[in-house]
Amino acid sequence: MIRLLHFRAGYLLLLLACALLPAGAAQVRVPAGRGIVQLEAKQQRREGSVFLADGEVDIRYETLRLRADHVEYDTATGEAAVRGHVRLDIENQHIEASEGRYNIRTGRGSFKNVRGSITVRRRPNPSVLISPNPFSFEAREVERLDQRTYEIHGAWVTVCDPDKPVWRFYAPRATIKLESQARLQGASFRLLGVPVFYLPYATVPLARRQRQSGFLLPQIGSSSRKGVTIGQALYWAPAEWMDMTLGAEYLSRRGVAQNVELRARPWENMRLSSTYFAVNDRGLRGPGGARVPQAGHQSNVSLDAYLPGGWRAVADINQLTSLKFRLAFAETFTEAVNSEVRSSAFVTNNFRGFSLSFSASNYKNFLSAVPETAVVLRAAPSARLSSVEQAPWRRWPVYFGFHASAEALYRSEPGLTTPTAVQRFEVAPRVTIPLRWGPWLGVMPTFTVRSTQYGAQLAGGTVVSQSLRRTTGELTVDVRPPSLARVWQRGETKWKHAVEPLFVYRYVRGVNAFGRFLRFDETDTLTDTNEIEYGVTQRFFRRWPGGAADEVVSWRVAQKHYFDPTFNGAIVPGQRNVFQALNSITPYAFADTPRRFSPVVSDLRVTPGGRYDAQLRMDIDPVRRKVTAVGTLIRIRPYRESFVTLAHFATSAVPALQPRSNQIRALVGYGEMNRLGLNGSFGFSYDINQRFLQNQIVQVSYNGRCCGLGFEYRRLALGPVRSENQFRVALLIANLGTFGSLRRQEKIFE
Template identity: 35%
Template sequence: MNRVEFPVAGRQKNSRHRSLIFLSIMLFAANRADIHAQQVTNEVLPDAPASTSQYPLARAVPAPDQPSDVIIAADTQSTQGGHFVLDGNVVITYGNRTVEADHVEYDKATGDLVATGHLIASGGLNSERIQASHGTLNTKTQTGRFYDVTGTVGIKTPASPGKRAIYANGNPFIFTGRMVVKTGPQNYDLYDGTVTSCLLPKPDWLLSAAHFQIDDKQARASNSTFRLLNIPLLYFPYVTHSVDAEARQSGFLIPVFGDTSTKGIIIGEQIYMVINRSMDLTVGTDYFSMRGWYQMATFRYRGPGDTFLKVHYTGLVDRRKGNANQGGEDLVVAGRHYLDANTRMVADLEYLSSFIYRAAFTENFNQAVSTDIVSKAFLTHNQNGYEASLYNDRYQGIKRIAITDALGNIVTPAQQIRIFRVPSLEFSSVDHMLGHSGFVWDVDASASGLKRVQPNFTTSGVIERYDFRPELAYPLHGGGWNLRPMVAVRETFYSRSRVTPLGPVPAESVTGLNRADFEAQVDGRMPVIERTFTSGWLRNLFRTDFKHTVEPAFTFRYVSGIDNFNGILRFDDHDIAANTNELQYGVTQRLYLKPRHPSACTTDATESDALIENPLLDTLPGGITDGTGDGLQPKHQCGVQEWITWRVTQKHYFDKSFGGAVQVGRRNLFDSTLDLSGIAFLTEAREISPLVSRLRVRASEKVDVEWDFDLDTGAKKFTANNFFVDVHEGRIFSGLSYARLNAPGRAYNEGIPSATSDFSQMRVLLGYGMPTKEGLSVAANAGLDLKVSSLQYAALQTSYNWNCCGISVEYRKYELGSVRNENAYRFNFTLANVGTAGNLRRAERLF
């Protein structure tokens, strides 16, 4: 028998009624919207009178999630006086909802229907789905009763068999019950039921209760029992589970418990407060049985567009006394706000009262060993290639400073240096054409107030600095050559200067200083030399074509006029400009791979035969994805791929003493050395810089290798030598990094070298698994100081995930000298889409 499908009470056009009738119908519907809204939208609508026919016709629009036209499809049907009897694959659609069953009796006038046999009611704003043996429903009031129910909220049913379900929001759950009473479009009463977010029929956890209430915001129950792996564990007098993905609820977070060798037993609690839809606040405290009270607070704001503000505070009141006290405070503020499309305010600020506090209590190793804090805030406006900024920053760092003790001896303890730049004005531009002459120009200018504070020296108030640098260039192109000759002048005025000749302790002079220079530079890019290899053993081995390119480049730079370098107080990179006459030369080589048969690759992610499963894209347990791609990605990458990149460069200094600025035996930093390498190398006059090499290899989609080194040909040693490798195959991943530094000390001051100029460190990582997949995962990492043969830190994590819950355990060790020698044990237990109990935070995971 043919399948019948037809609408019921659909809209029609009629031009014979006046707008007064239409208005009366709308007013009546407004008073009785709960009963008659559907009737209004399905009645014959009148046309407007001739005098107003030029205006569009106004039509009543049903409220969200309200029924509208009813469409019926069935194998067989019979109708008598608006009463439908439907059999065989019955599908009734109204609004964004659907009812399916084997047998349905439907009354058009009242909207009542009775369904039996494989009843499925689905749809709504939260993607609700109810499966029942039988039930009743009213399509107009959206009320009814269902029996022997299994249902879901927030989970989209797969379009075809074999496909996995997809979360429709961030708070999905599944429920079962003897009876479900539907009291509204998104309101249900569930009797003798269970609620879980795990897949049935064997959920890892569930809540069972005699009565649940479910609406568009949350599911609530009294006197419920929490079961884990079908074992009753907890009794809850009252419990809620959020349904609305956009909703947030204030309350207490899951308590934190832990134990470490330096903090003792840890007990903590936090309160989460929703201020409004754009702001929230989390406040909490931990009690360390061996140290005292640790406080934390986080405020978050998310505004329109890219506007945001985040404030995070931590502090410890350490009960230890004297030098053993490691208490302190750390405040971080980050934010951004756009005043208009071209104007923005940005802040990235941090206040740290003690580096020892952060080293002793932060859980991030890189933070623990860092000795630099940079805070910045600026207001900037960009328009037509010009930028004007109001800028402020603060630097705080630990350096080795030469200090004379009571006996006259010079010592170099680790002390803090603070450098401030009070609100300064900066103006710059990109290249602008000078008429039709072919010349381009740009300019940089600033007016700053600066202050420096360190144990043996403090500037007297704020030092004023005014800097102005215009530039004129004439780009040339032809025959594959690209040249950019330019000239510039620079004028810088300081309201204070430094006393010369330099003594063991810095001294400030009240005399101002003017620095002026002339600059000339030529940047050159030679024609790229290239060759494509389409034959040979290498091509046959890798089954691909190869393309090799060689890109030579050079820069000649001349600066003259700076004859007072040692009289300049140091604040930032503006103050290390020096005379130079240099030539930088280098070459970049690239090796590209190209598939021999372009048809073998594809980027069409819609073709199932071109897709493979990528477990990295599956972020949710239980085989349910987040809807971003079903864990599939293209098999191959089309086109040319960059395989190997190797850049080598070096500088030749025709002016070996940089206009007399080089001080023998000291660590000299100039702008022309800093833009070549971040590793200091200049302690005496020299002609040749170290050879700087940067080699990167994309060996395959699973292996990345990088080798960076600075080779000092004069000293015949590597001043820096770094090696990195990353390997991942399926669920196995590993990483290795080696860093070697053998260069002038990081903090030379008045000829006193730092003891941190020579070190060798290694980092290793090895693991198997993924914390979002079912089964076992394990990972370990470690940091080794090869110079002194000691372990700096190490961690071992293991986790096991079931359908939708998991447990993770970690051991972590820190060895940071006298500041921190700690063994820590952490764990967490996670219920998918519900929460996590424990003290192992996501940011600390190794996976």
């Protein structure tokens, strides 16, 4: 009570002192709420509880600053009436007006003939052009309802320069929620002053994060096979951990396409995503005038979750109705030429050196689109238990491990179909004994006994439901001679050249009749073998002063020698042979006859860091005396944001092993789609053997500080199924999105 009396007495004395000040006093300080209102002006006087000030009036209170030519401030209510060159600044908010009223205590007020801005610090977003400009608005009248809300009447809003806006929205009424969004009712979007489209309801994000529910900007394009395309999508973010995009697109020559994208993270250790794309296709007219529909859909569900008890669940489920659908409606060349559909799901737990997992998988590889044929491989359900090498004795370097599995398998292909569930059980214990002779030689032999039981087998090319057992003895000896190294210094940079030889001997016996085993996965491609793999790897390392060493160049050269060229009868002359002993050295098939030597595999990688890196891989076949496979990849960033990517892939083996191919791909460009300034990119894929361009793409965009314009031309040449030209135009609106049909997942600046 005494403190309250002291406060009131001080307050009355302060008011009395202010009242006795002469009319020309420069500053007045008045208590208000939890702070002090400081009022400065050239002229001021007091009438009762009201201060009247004129001439460069400046009021400060906490984070608020209110300036005007004339101010009438009521100390009893905290209300300030302002006129002439009114300017209000509160944190990131700035308002200029001709007149208005503002209550310093409540934060409420109204202003007329307003120009204002709100500064928003936005996170970089690769999908949206981000402008550093503030959110600007002009209005006939603005009401400040509370600390976070403005009501605007007769509003113009933009993120461009308000004096020369390239684009802006007009709305009779708008509501601004700080750190959230601006809601526009009856919005009209105008480009260079010309009305472009009308929206009954629109939102402009003002939060640091760009997640706001609402309709996305429309997309428009043109295609020689789809006709004019017009699409619209709804983005819905009901919670911080979930969002969804629902879209539809009208294709004037084909029909209607639908797409759905869902993302969710219900808790920290779980991520879920799903996509769905479908087309109700009328079909293009064929040579006889009849329509040939290619309708279908594709979907994906991905899950990654860490569960209680050390369990982890992972799923990647994909579905595709037909290869014709993918060839007809895939947006990119890479997606269109992918003939595989993979699905897998598993739960696993790793504990004390053991791993237990339960899984299901499905693999489908389309062989042809018309007529549609495919190879289907399925393993569901599947249970696996394995262990890492563990030593039961401390003094003895003897390590034990094992692998065990039980699975139900299925295979279907033209001319061969197995029962729905072919059982396969396998147990494979192993012993590893690492040995070392001084610092110069290491030898690590591993002994494995593998027993596999099948519920069906092949007999004369026919599946027979008769069990088959395979028991093999396997020996692997890994010999690591000492590496040779030389270290030298040039200037302040240290260099190291290391030469690492490698010898691995493998011996497998017990498979015997390899042709009786059904092929489901790599487990079934085990054959008898007696082989040695030898090679050498050279590495160059560089260490900058005070930094870590990085690998600049690596070059691996390796080859296998087979002491048993027929692999105990597994080789079938005159046809493509693929099994573990062959494809563990190279993924390219090379054996159509008994072989004693594999191709020499050369893999050169140059990664100096910064602007350049390159890779050259070659298979040199000593039997055919030629290069049978070559792959080259070069990536260069010669100047600032410019980039060049060149790739060449070719195979020249006999047609019985795999089709010959010789393709070049190139991508040259500068910048990226949402970068300020001029950006461009050009890419193509050329088939040298067929002498035609498979894919061409040109994309150019120019972005200012508040908007940009993008153009794209794309051509896909996929044989009789699809030959298409696409033309797309996009208007990139800063902080909002893209009006047009250039989408993030389709862009090529990566």
